[in-house]
Amino acid sequence: MSALGHTVLYLGPKSGTCLDRANALRRIGCLVEHIDLRELLPSTVWVDRWTWRVGGHWFEPLLQRALPAQLQQRRFDLCHVDGGEWVTPAVIRLLRRFAGRVINYNIDDPTGPRDGARFAAYRKAVPHYDLVAVVREENRPELEALGARRVRRVYRSADEVSHAPRTLTTVEHLTWRSEVLFLGSWFPERGPFLRELIGWGVPLTIRGPNWHKAPEWAELKAHWAGGSIGGDDYARAIQCARVNLGLLSLQNRDQHTTRSLEIPSLGGLLCAQRTAEHQALYAEGEEALYWGDAEECAAACQQALNDENRRARIARAGHDRFLRNDHRNEVVMRSLMHEAEACA
Structure with missing residues (x-):
């Protein structure tokens, strides 16, 4: 896929390394629409606490209503989900109305023990992505056991702009x-x-x-x-x-x-x-x-x-x-x- 001119729906925080990756897609020639799913949910801290303790699938109805209103009739070559703690199988089916392919990139340990129920929705959604990318070798067999269609393991990465040496006074x-x-x-x-x-x-x-x-x-x-x-x-x-x-x-x-x-x-x-x-x-x-x-x-x-x-x-x-x-x-x-x- 030549990146030049491809349209990408990018779902993830508008901060930190996630924003860096969205900007990297722009620099290689993609036309990126960046939506932070957290901004489509209530602003209360209880959303985050509930996600970590019980799971993000509870907020599926809110996203099913909010995303079509945000996207209207637009069409994208690719949907790139960064993280994915609120993205359920039903949300992926919804996203396919707007994007030809839906992939996921996760720098956390979504099949590991640390984060409790945070990635419960992600684990259910794994078989519905066209591609899942992770940064731990342990994740590969665990995701395949969950039914992943295609798993790519990568090292984490630094950003060409955010992590370029500065000239300092x-x-x-x-x-x-x-x-x-x-x-x-x-x-x-x-x-x-x-x-x-x-x-x-x-x-x-x-x-x-x-x-x-x-x-x-x-x-x-x-x-x-x-x-x-x-x-x-x-x-x-x-x-x-x-x-x-x-x-x-x-x-x-x-x-x-x-x-x-x-x-x-x-x-x-x-x-x-x-x-x-x-x-x-x-x-x-x-x-x-x-x-x-x-x-x-x-x-x-x-x-x-x-x-x-x-x-x-x-x-x-x-x-x-x-x-x-x-x-x-x-x-x-x-x-x-x-x-x-x-x-x-």
């Missing part, structure tokens, strides 16, 4: 400078790990939401520099950190995360948990630093901070390897367009 360097940065949300296993790093003397900065929930908050609070950041500030924080930590979500069966691509894309030094996928992405000690526990992580950070030439050399090599690997949004979106064309 001296003031920006001073504002965003940190020695060792963890940029991400609180999860229960992360608090003890970061507390242990602090105990080993790592000069740590934490940015991200919900850290006040950590039982270790009393020890972490002095290292917390604020909540969620995005856009240019996200890029500045990574570029101005001498070392960037890559932590995984154990319940989410991660072997790499979006940070694994975004940090090297921005020219930052990645210091991440040692996994088979991380080792496939970057050579250990040459293009990234890896560790197996907090003590080894602390030692890797200290060695990098004590040898600026080595630190900068590994960061540059990691950036160059990222470019060669080509795990970028435009590449992934183009490949999914081609695979969707091959679907019978």
Whole structure:
């Protein structure tokens, strides 16, 4: 499928990596109509809480009424569903009135244990998509067991624009400078790990939401520099950190995360948990630093901070390897367009 001129109905949040992927489709020549399904549902927080606890299929009647009103008589070559926690089989049947093919891309773990009932509707809808794309090898057999017609496993990707290195001023360097940065949300296993790093003397900065929930908050609070950041500030924080930590979500069966691509894309030094996928992405000690526990992580950070030439050399090599690997949004979106064309 040549992307140029193809019309795509894109369903997903108008923020974060989802917005990046929609914009990547635009950059490769697609005409994109982007609708956030959450905006078609009541604004109350109880919609999200109900989705996580019981399932998004409860909101099917609302979407069946709202989508035709939004789309009217328009016709699209492809419908790309990003995530899909509210998209049921009936909603997919509705979408086929407007699009020739309906595919799904999900960077979460929709068949895993972490997210409760959030993806209950997704799991029921899997057999009705022409193509489902996921970022974990474990998802492939699980989706096939659910009746998926065609499953594509991809690595996550960084964005050619959002995660391109910025030219920074001296003031920006001073504002965003940190020695060792963890940029991400609180999860229960992360608090003890970061507390242990602090105990080993790592000069740590934490940015991200919900850290006040950590039982270790009393020890972490002095290292917390604020909540969620995005856009240019996200890029500045990574570029101005001498070392960037890559932590995984154990319940989410991660072997790499979006940070694994975004940090090297921005020219930052990645210091991440040692996994088979991380080792496939970057050579250990040459293009990234890896560790197996907090003590080894602390030692890797200290060695990098004590040898600026080595630190900068590994960061540059990691950036160059990222470019060669080509795990970028435009590449992934183009490949999914081609695979969707091959679907019978």
